[in-house]
Amino acid sequence: MGRSLCCDKVGIKKGPWTPEEDIVLVSYVQKHGPGNWRSVPVNTGLMRCSKSCRLRWTNYLRPGIKRGNFTPHEEGLIVHLQSMLGNKWAAIASYLPQRTDNDIKNYWNTHLKKKISKNQAEDVCHEPVLRYCNTDQIRNPDVSTPPMSNLSSTTYASSAENISRLLIGWTRSSGNQVVKVDQGSCHSVFNQGLPLQESSSEATFCGALTLPFHDDHENLRLEAEHQPLTVLENWLLDEAVAQADIPAGLCLDGMY
DNA sequence: AACTTGCGCAACCGCCAGTCG
DNA sequence: GCGACTGGCGGTTGCGCAAGT
Numbered sequence: 001m002g003r004s005l006c007c008d009k010v011g012i013k014k015g016p017w018t019p020e021e022d023i024v025l026v027s028y029v030q031k032h033g034p035g036n037w038r039s040v041p042v043n044t045g046l047m048r049c050s051k052s053c054r055l056r057w058t059n060y061l062r063p064g065i066k067r068g069n070f071t072p073h074e075e076g077l078i079v080h081l082q083s084m085l086g087n088k089w090a091a092i093a094s095y096l097p098q099r100t101d102n103d104i105k106n107y108w109n110t111h112l113k114k115k116i117s118k119n120q121a122e123d124v125c126h127e128p129v130l131r132y133c134n135t136d137q138i139r140n141p142d143v144s145t146p147p148m149s150n151l152s153s154t155t156y157a158s159s160a161e162n163i164s165r166l167l168i169g170w171t172r173s174s175g176n177q178v179v180k181v182d183q184g185s186c187h188s189v190f191n192q193g194l195p196l197q198e199s200s201s202e203a204t205f206c207g208a209l210t211l212p213f214h215d216d217h218e219n220l221r222l223e224a225e226h227q228p229l230t231v232l233e234n235w236l237l238d239e240a241v242a243q244a245d246i247p248a249g250l251c252l253d254g255m256y
Numbered sequence: 257a258a259c260t261t262g263c264g265c266a267a268c269c270g271c272c273a274g275t276c277g
Numbered sequence: 278g279c280g281a282c283t284g285g286c287g288g289t290t291g292c293g294c295a296a297g298t
Binding site: 014015016017051052055056059060102103106107110111 | 263264265266267268269
Binding site for chain 1: 285286287288292
């Protein structure tokens with residue numbers, strides 16, 4: 001008889017994560033850093049197993065995750081790496097730091113596998129999709145990051161309206177203040193129990209996200225092109241933008 | 257309009273390796 | 278050395294949604 005799995009324990013919640021759970025997890029990781037996942041459910045009260053918390057963080061909430069369509073370059077890179085490494089998704093993901101191994105695995109299984117088998121059937125003499133000489137070239141391709149506007153913002157498990165209600169309700173019912181910052185073209189920020197940090201150039205909200213203060217929106221858009229956001233970050237940013245009546249597509253500094 | 261099918265993807269499952277007492 | 282435990286990984290499942298009939 002094997003030992004029971006952590007997720008088999010009574011009272012452990014399964015299924016899609018709610019925005020409140022995400023906020024709790026993000027706040028905790030921001031405060032304590034990723035790792036020691038066993039302590040996360042204990043210290044946060046989340047009714048999730050440690051494994052589920054880790055997975056949610058690494059595959060979804062971790063800062064810098066790029067979502068949405070894969071570029072032709074990324075696609076070629078995955079094909080090339082898969083042919084060299086096999087189904088070592090974590091290893092492949094290390095060459096695409098903005099993508100998770102889960103995303104790459106899903107993309108391979110749903111798109112590339114079919115595409116490749118089709119191509120092989122049609123023409124076995126095709127040129128390789130990409131030819132890289134070494135890992136440095138793979139890690140530093142001369143391909144620009146696609147603009148933020150191309151990224152999907154609809155991948156959250158719940159609707160934006162529900163998230164909005166839940167998060168705002170959670171914020172206020174927790175007794176924390178909603179802070180509005182008036183500075184230049186500035187932003188509303190939510191303070192979720194962790195100290196709101198403000199400086200002359202930026203404000204941090206939810207203890208996790210940092211909005212830079214800017215006078216011109218063009219610069220923000222330019223920065224945004226190089227700062228992919230998690231879906232939660234995108235939503236929080238949208239919320240801040242909606243409240244402050246400034247254009248969408250701003251950038252957030254990474255957590256670390 | 258109602259139903260079916262296929263797709264995309266978040267999340268789960270089970271195994272393995274590493275660590276620690 | 279051994280067992281318990283944790284984190285990481287790859288395979289798989291199941292749900293929601295869009296497209297097709």
